[in-house]
Each structure stands twice: as C-alpha cells, then as structure tokens.
Amino acid sequence: MNASRRGAWVRGIATVALGLAAAAASGANVVAACGRCHGTGGEGRSAGAVPRIAGLPARYLAEQLEAFAAGRRPDPAMRSIAQALSASQRRAVAARYASLGPPSATSSTPSAAAPAGTAATRLAPAAAAVARGVLDGADAKGLIDGARLAMRGRWRTGVPACMQCHGPRGEGVGERFPPLVGQPREYLAAQLRAWRGGARWPGPLGLMAGVAGGLTEGQIEDVAAYFSAPESSRRAARALALELHASGREFEAPTAASAASPPPFAPPRWGDEPEGAFGRSVLAGERIFLDPRRYAPAYARAAIRCSGCHLDAGRRAGSAPLWAAFVAYPAYRRRGHR
Numbered sequence: 001m002n003a004s005r006r007g008a009w010v011r012g013i014a015t016v017a018l019g020l021a022a023a024a025a026s027g028a029n030v031v032a033a034c035g036r037c038h039g040t041g042g043e044g045r046s047a048g049a050v051p052r053i054a055g056l057p058a059r060y061l062a063e064q065l066e067a068f069a070a071g072r073r074p075d076p077a078m079r080s081i082a083q084a085l086s087a088s089q090r091r092a093v094a095a096r097y098a099s100l101g102p103p104s105a106t107s108s109t110p111s112a113a114a115p116a117g118t119a120a121t122r123l124a125p126a127a128a129a130v131a132r133g134v135l136d137g138a139d140a141k142g143l144i145d146g147a148r149l150a151m152r153g154r155w156r157t158g159v160p161a162c163m164q165c166h167g168p169r170g171e172g173v174g175e176r177f178p179p180l181v182g183q184p185r186e187y188l189a190a191q192l193r194a195w196r197g198g199a200r201w202p203g204p205l206g207l208m209a210g211v212a213g214g215l216t217e218g219q220i221e222d223v224a225a226y227f228s229a230p231e232s233s234r235r236a237a238r239a240l241a242l243e244l245h246a247s248g249r250e251f252e253a254p255t256a257a258s259a260a261s262p263p264p265f266a267p268p269r270w271g272d273e274p275e276g277a278f279g280r281s282v283l284a285g286e287r288i289f290l291d292p293r294r295y296a297p298a299y300a301r302a303a304i305r306c307s308g309c310h311l312d313a314g315r316r317a318g319s320a321p322l323w324a325a326f327v328a329y330p331a332y333r334r335r336g337h338r
Contacts, residue, residue, distance in 0.1 A: 031096045034081075043103040046228075049186035052179075055102035059175035061094035072201040102182060139225065140237075144244070146226025147237035149219060152245075157214035162223065164308045165207070168291045169234075170227050173303045176203070180227040181234075188224035196220075246272075 034053070038044055042054030053061060067073035069082035069090075082090065150170065153161040162170060165177045172179035180188065194200035195212035202209035215223070226237060273279040284295070290307055292300035 031093055034093065034097075041103060042097045042100055044182075044184055044187070046184040046186065049184055049190055051183055051187045052103070053097045054100040056098060056178050057172065057175040058091070058094045058098035060178050061097060062091045065090040065094065067201055074199055102179065140240075142222045142225050143229055143233060143237040144241050145219070146222035146224070147234065147241040148245070149215075149223045150226055151238060151241065154214060154219070159211055159214040161307075162227075164305075167303065168294075168305065173308075181231075183228060185224045185228035188227055189220050192220045192224065 034042070037048075037050050038053050039050075042052065044050050044052035044054075064073065065078075065082045065085070066087070068075055068078040069085075071079060085093065149159070150162040153159045153164070162180060165173065166180050167173045167177070170179060170181040191200060192212045192215060195202055195208045196215065198209065200208075212220070226234060229237070273282045287295045288306075289310075290305060292305060293303060
C-alpha cells in the first residue's frame with residue numbers, strides 16, 4: 001500500500017471511529033457506520049481483505065469485537081472502533097449483522113448427490129465442468145489442493161479437514177465455528193498466517209494455532225482460494241480432488257519413510273465400493289455419515305456430523321476423539337434437554 005492510499009485509509013478509519021463514538025454517545029444506530037468498510041449489507045470487500053460479517057453467528061461476532069477492544073486480536077483500526085462501543089452495543093451490532101444472513105452471491109448451495117456407480121461414472125460431471133472452463137487452468141491445481149485440505153486435511157502434519165468443524169460446505173457450525181465460504185481470499189490467508197505466527201488469539205482450546213501451524217505458505221493460499229471461489233468452482237474442485245484420490249494419483253509424492261514403513265491401517269480407496277445393492281447402500285451410508293442433516297433430516301436434530309469426531313470421514317485408525325465437539329457439547333446437551 002503506497003503512502004497516499006495508506007493515508008486515505010487511516011483517515012477513513014479515523015472517521016468511522018469518531019462516527020461510532022458520536023453514535024454511541026447519542027444512542028444512535030451504530031450499524032450504518034460499519035458499512036463504510038464491510039459494505040452496506042455486511043458483505044465484505046476483497047480489496048483490503050475486509051471480511052464478510054453478515055450471517056456470522058452473533059456470539060462469534062461479539063467475541064471478536066471484545067477481542068479487538070481488549071487487544072487479544074491485534075488490529076489498530078478495529079481496536080479503536082470496538083473501544084468506541086459499550087459491551088451492550090457490541091452485542092447489539094453483532095446481533096444485527098447475524099440477522100442479515102449471508103449475501104446471496106456468496107451463499108453456498110448444496111451440490112447434487114453423486115449417483116451410484118463407478119467412481120468414473122459418478123465424477124464425470126467434474127471433467128465436463130473443467131472442459132466448460134469452470135476451473136481456470138492456471139488456478140485449477142491450487143483449488144483442487146485447497147479442496148483436498150478442506151475435505152480431508154493433512155494428517156501427517158496434524159491438520160484436520162476444515163469441514164470437520166466448519167461444516168460440509170464451509171457454511172459454519174453453531175456459534176463457535178464461523179462460515180468460511182464467501183470470505184475474501186486475502187482475509188482468510190491473513191488470518192491463517194496470524195494464527196500460525198501467534199498474532200491472533202487461537203479461540204476455544206487453541207485449535208486454530210495448531211491447525212495453521214501445520215500448513216505451509218502454499219497450502220494457506222490454496223485453502224483460502226478454495227473457500228473464496230464461486231460455488232461452481234468449489235464443486236468442480238471437490239469432485240476432481242475425489243477423482244484423483246480414487247485413481248491413486250496424488251499431488252504430493254510419498255516420502256521415503258512412508259514407502260519403507262507403510263501405516264498399519266490402510267482404508268479402502270475412495271471409489272472402491274462394491275457393485276449392486278450393497279454398494280448403493282454403502283454410498284448412501286457414506287452420504288449420511290458426511291452430511292446427516294441433508295440425507296437423514298428426520299434423525300439429525302443438530303448441526304453435528306459423524307465425521308466431525310470420527311476423523312478423515314471415519315477412515316482414520318482409532319478415530320473417535322471429541323476435541324472438535326468439546327466446546328459445543330454443553331449446548332448440545334441443552335438441545336437434547338438432558
């Protein structure tokens with residue numbers, strides 16, 4: 001950012017902070033002032049890595065404002081703005097933006113269920129999508145790698161799949177795990193770097209510091225590109241990532257150590273489902289396991305998926321930890337009236 005642009009940015013932030021302070025003193029509505037940076041509808045802006053705040057959980061937004069005000073989340077501009085508000089006004093602003101819902105242009109739409117059959121048959125639409133130019137050739141590899149991190153994680157460095165906590169399409173789960181889909185690429189990458197470098201408070205149980213610490217710079221860029229991409233590109237990237245995995249083709253070559261000492265547990269490859277009625281039953285069970293609210297709504301009362309605890313879609317040996325559900329478990333008990 002050059003000196004003139006930075007000066008204009010600083011003057012704009014000062015104006016917003018002064019406006020919020022005046023609004024707070026007069027009791028006026030402070031939400032409108034936030035729109036100067038975050039957009040009139042809270043949709044965010046890619047320029048300057050300004051995040052979307054519309055549709056994010058109210059509790060999460062209020063906690064972030066409190067973290068800015070207390071200095072736990074360093075940001076000079078947001079600290080001035082948050083400190084201009086009282087605790088009740090922060091909660092009111094958070095509730096207002098949470099009620100808006102995500103902008104329609106960035107909201108995630110469910111993908112069509114994969115029909116039964118062989119892996120090649122089920123994933124043929126992905127190849128057609130690439131042929132139509134849904135994925136840009138220069139960015140396709142990064143989006144596919146980002147989709148693999150989002151869906152499967154990177155267990156050799158202790159990185160779980162993003163979707164295990166943030167939902168099957170990155171739409172967010174509960175009040176602790178905010179939406180990732182539709183956020184600006186630069187913002188997502190900057191937050192992962194901040195967690196990795198210890199500059200941002202890591203949240204409940206310190207989860208994000210460990211997650212970001214297991215990512216390389218290139219992987220941060222890939223996963224940020226994936227979640228900021230349009231839904232059509234994300235869908236094609238997911239399908240191609242699964243196709244590559246099913247065919248045994250990997251972007252990362254196996255290390256000498258992994259070749260010499262194969263893991264004691266080797267789950268079957270994606271796409272090796274049996275033929276016939278039993279195979280269709282296996283695929284139906286897989287879909288319920290990954291997204292019960294969509295495929296078994298009568299039995300799924302909460303936004304909790306089997307794969308959120310049984311890691312790597314239940315394929316990881318000994319995968320029964322509750323670390324991802326721990327912070328939300330009291331709320332889960334209340335929902336069940338137990």
